[in-house]
Amino acid sequence: MYDEDDLTLLETDTDFLEEDPLDQMEAVEEEAPPPLDPEEMLPLLEASDAPQRMLAARAFCELQDDRAVPALINLLSDVCPLVRVSAAYALGRNPNPDAVEPLLNQLATDWNGYVRKGLVWALGNSRDRRSIPPLLHALATDISAVRLWAASALTHVGRLNYEDIIPAIPPIIEGLRKDSVAAVRSNCAWTLGQLCAELPSNVVYATAVDALIETYVEDEDFGVKEDAKASLLKLGDPRGLQMIEELEEEGII
Secondary structure (H helix, E strand, O other), X not given: OOOHHHHHHHOOOOOOOOOOOOOOOOOOOOOOXXXXXXXXXXXXXXXXXXXXXXXXXXHOOOOOOHHHHHHHHHHOOOOOHHHXXXXXXXXHHXXXXXXXXXXXXXHHHOOOHHHHHHHHHHHHHHOOHHHHHHHHHHHHHOOHHHXXXXXXXHHHHOOOOHHHHHHHHHHHHHHHHXXXXXXXXHHHHHHHHHHHOOOOOOHXXXXXXXXXXXXXXXXXXXXXXXXXXXXXXXXXXXXXXXXXXXXXXXXXX
């Protein structure tokens, strides 16, 4: 699976050329800074100055404190995109059922790709079944960085129960077969392996295995092939294992 921290190296969409400010934060000095104080950060979430709101929201990307959730929800609609993306990541670190609907509403309306990327990540961490249809929509329609995170986010929310997993499988297979970005296809392969491990051996499971075998054999990207292979090995499906063995014996892959 492609590491989500490497998204800025993988992005190719014309409307997503600038680096994510949160992805480019300076490296931590050798001497660690003093721990953040939530009592100092909480009032700053409602500061009139946008940089202070952003600083406080970023602080709660590290701190976990339920008291911050209402203010962070309000910051999802802040006029400043840097505040919004910081609030999204902070809510991902502080998952709360009350935040799911605001996150979904903002995902449906926010124009900024970096913000939507953070919203998708937060929704994955919410592990809430309400997130599944919007995440599938993002996987099918959004820019590549958001699609990449949507694919991996579905791993978390899709593990809730059988009824949640089944409708998610076909769109993930679609992404595995047709997405133009190799990193997205890789994450779809990885996600299929995770989700199908929770399924019985039925038609949906067999279709997913077929798609993984097809990807392992036919995809032109080595990384995608390796993720498809890893998922087949994880599932231990006899057809997949046999195909891997045959191709390796023949030296084709």
